Amino acid sequence: MKLTVLGCYAATPRTINNTTAQVLELGNQLFLIDCGEGTQLQLRKLKIRFSKINHIFISHLHGDHFFGLPGLVATFRLLGRKNPLHIYGPKGIKEAVTLLLKLGDSWTNYPLHFYELESKQPELIYEDKHLSVHTIPLDHRVYTNGYLFREKPHPRRINKEKVAQYPLDKFTFNQLKEGRDVETRDGRIIANKELTMEPKHSESYAFCSDTLYDESIANQLSKVDVLYHESTFLSTEEELAFKTKHSTAEQAAKIASKAKVSHLILGHYSTRYGDINAFKNEAEAYFHSVHLAEDGKEFEF
Amino acid sequence: MKLTVLGCYAATPRTINNTTAQVLELGNQLFLIDCGEGTQLQLRKLKIRFSKINHIFISHLHGDHFFGLPGLVATFRLLGRKNPLHIYGPKGIKEAVTLLLKLGDSWTNYPLHFYELESKQPELIYEDKHLSVHTIPLDHRVYTNGYLFREKPHPRRINKEKVAQYPLDKFTFNQLKEGRDVETRDGRIIANKELTMEPKHSESYAFCSDTLYDESIANQLSKVDVLYHESTFLSTEEELAFKTKHSTAEQAAKIASKAKVSHLILGHYSTRYGDINAFKNEAEAYFHSVHLAEDGKEFEF
Numbered sequence: 042m043k044l045t046v047l048g049c050y051a052a053t054p055r056t057i058n059n060t061t062a063q064v065l066e067l068g069n070q071l072f073l074i075d076c077g078e079g080t081q082l083q084l085r086k087l088k089i090r091f092s093k094i095n096h097i098f099i100s101h102l103h104g105d106h107f108f109g110l111p112g113l114v115a116t117f118r119l120l121g122r123k124n125p126l127h128i129y130g131p132k133g134i135k136e137a138v139t140l141l142l143k144l145g146d147s148w149t150n151y152p153l154h155f156y157e158l159e160s161k162q163p164e165l166i167y168e169d170k171h172l173s174v175h176t177i178p179l180d181h182r183v184y185t186n187g188y189l190f191r192e193k194p195h196p197r198r199i200n201k202e203k204v205a206q207y208p209l210d211k212f213t214f215n216q217l218k219e220g221r222d223v224e225t226r227d228g229r230i231i232a233n234k235e236l237t238m239e240p241k242h243s244e245s246y247a248f249c250s251d252t253l254y255d256e257s258i259a260n261q262l263s264k265v266d267v268l269y270h271e272s273t274f275l276s277t278e279e280e281l282a283f284k285t286k287h288s289t290a291e292q293a294a295k296i297a298s299k300a301k302v303s304h305l306i307l308g309h310y311s312t313r314y315g316d317i318n319a320f321k322n323e324a325e326a327y328f329h330s331v332h333l334a335e336d337g338k339e340f341e342f
Numbered sequence: 343m344k345l346t347v348l349g350c351y352a353a354t355p356r357t358i359n360n361t362t363a364q365v366l367e368l369g370n371q372l373f374l375i376d377c378g379e380g381t382q383l384q385l386r387k388l389k390i391r392f393s394k395i396n397h398i399f400i401s402h403l404h405g406d407h408f409f410g411l412p413g414l415v416a417t418f419r420l421l422g423r424k425n426p427l428h429i430y431g432p433k434g435i436k437e438a439v440t441l442l443l444k445l446g447d448s449w450t451n452y453p454l455h456f457y458e459l460e461s462k463q464p465e466l467i468y469e470d471k472h473l474s475v476h477t478i479p480l481d482h483r484v485y486t487n488g489y490l491f492r493e494k495p496h497p498r499r500i501n502k503e504k505v506a507q508y509p510l511d512k513f514t515f516n517q518l519k520e521g522r523d524v525e526t527r528d529g530r531i532i533a534n535k536e537l538t539m540e541p542k543h544s545e546s547y548a549f550c551s552d553t554l555y556d557e558s559i560a561n562q563l564s565k566v567d568v569l570y571h572e573s574t575f576l577s578t579e580e581e582l583a584f585k586t587k588h589s590t591a592e593q594a595a596k597i598a599s600k601a602k603v604s605h606l607i608l609g610h611y612s613t614r615y616g617d618i619n620a621f622k623n624e625a626e627a628y629f630h631s632v633h634l635a636e637d638g639k640e641f642e643f
Binding site: 081082 | 355356357380402403404405409412417420421432435437438441442446447448484
């Protein structure tokens with residue numbers, strides 16, 4: 042699992058601060074999460090292949106999370122894209138993107154599918170043989186979802202030494218990978234655990250931005266490997282965070298702690314702070330593994 | 343008159359190539375012309391004061407000329423703008439910008455006025471005591487206008503030495519500036535030309551992008567000081583220019599020559615060409631004063 046942060050600042054793009062966008066590489070796919078203005082430039086700078094992105098997840102329709110989307114959709118066309126593109130986001134996103142394309146009389150030459158979200162309950166919105174994506178309903182000034190990516194269980198790993206000790210047909214190997222007991226050619230039943238090892242860990246990533254501090258989301262985030270949680274403010278601005286429906290670094294860390302995640306990544310910093318290390322310092326009083334998102338930074342877990 | 347080119351490339355923003363946007367400083371105002379994605383970043387990089395921009399002119403609704411507009415309008419709000427903002431562009435521009443703001447539940451806290459254009463004839467769309475702006479109807483794949491900025495005639499300059507030779511009342515000075523003859527206190531009529539010099543030159547700037555080669559626009563551009571004319575292609579791609587309703591460097595130079603302008607600036611280059619000097623070389627065979635737009639370049643005339 043690899044996460045590339047294209048931008049992680051709040052409000053408005055600046056010369057050195059990009060607004061929210063990130064690319065998650067998981068299950069042999071690249072998923073784009075949010076798409077602030079200038080995202081396509083960041084994709085180019087970081088040499089991420091446009092053609093590998095087939096699914097885009099937009100958390101909410103504030104400009105700093107989606108004003109780069111119409112341009113990216115148009116650029117895909119200019120690059121001769123043929124593969125379908127799937128866009129998930131709040132109701133209204135389809136009208137917005139299609140209106141801008143229609144005004145330019147430039148419909149896409151590739152299939153473009155929208156999945157508009159309105160539910161306030163978590164829902165399964167994407168699934169393939171490797172992973173699933175659920176919404177994480179958040180509490181912001183407009184309708185907002187985070188997204189939870191979970192790899193499906195990997196097959197159990199066959200213990201080659203043990204397997205060699207029994208007369209087994211090849212087809213039984215798939216049964217072993219699925220966790221089933223198998224029968225040898227001479228009729229004996231061998232317990233799965235005798236012949237296999239625990240599967241490779243199934244990875245999970247949760248993206249939560251933008252949101253008011255809401256402990257109740259911790260249940261859904263239980264034990265995910267990596268949680269990206271917004272921390273627009275420090276605790277000194279807790280009132281402002283409440284008023285604008287954002288979180289502080291302390292609050293993000295408390296969610297991480299309550300959900301018992303493995304790692305917390307902070308981001309969506311207000312540009313009022315000069316040094317983002319203050320966010321890490323504040324969060325580390327409440328959680329053990331705190332990382333700072335930075336524009337262009339790659340995380341591998 | 344000062345022109346700052348924020349971006350001058352066609353099609354899609356790249357790491358080092360910004361799409362169309364420029365700032366014209368004329369008559370004590372800053373006018374923003376076109377607003378491709380990333381324009382607000384270019385404004386920041388080039389240290390142009392956002393608050394000095396009160397009028398934005400959009401040529402047409404292709405993404406590379408207006409996808410930066412919603413973000414700029416939203417950023418003005420975050421910067422606490424109070425002054426009205428006036429946006430001129432093709433019919434549909436109001437619906438596009440207001441829909442994006444509505445979806446983010448973030449209306450502006452400053453007055454926002456749209457002037458939607460549909461006429462295929464040149465029309466006066468802006469006027470103040472210093473200058474006027476007319477549309478220049480162009481022929482592109484969607485409804486498109488260039489914009490012609492013309493300073494109004496400056497007052498005639500008073501020849502102080504000559505004026506000192508006559509008994510004149512102070513109020514006659516304004517009459518002299520307006521070109522009128524004046525009467526001395528002892529009843530003589532003095533011809534204006536005796537007491538004044540030619541006024542300061544009134545400057546003019548024409549922006550023409552995107553457009554098919556169309557000689558007929560030369561009439562409206564007659565003798566402007568500076569013409570920016572798109573040259574998306576070189577003559578080697580003349581057929582492609584025709585098909586996509588763009589111009590070549592040669593064609594831009596022919597318009598400049600026919601209109602007898604003083605200077606031609608080329609821009610809106612396709613990124614297929616490595617070296618933009620080829621555009622200058624091609625145009626110089628047809629016109630004497632050819633300049634190349636470049637991202638971040640300032641022209642003072």
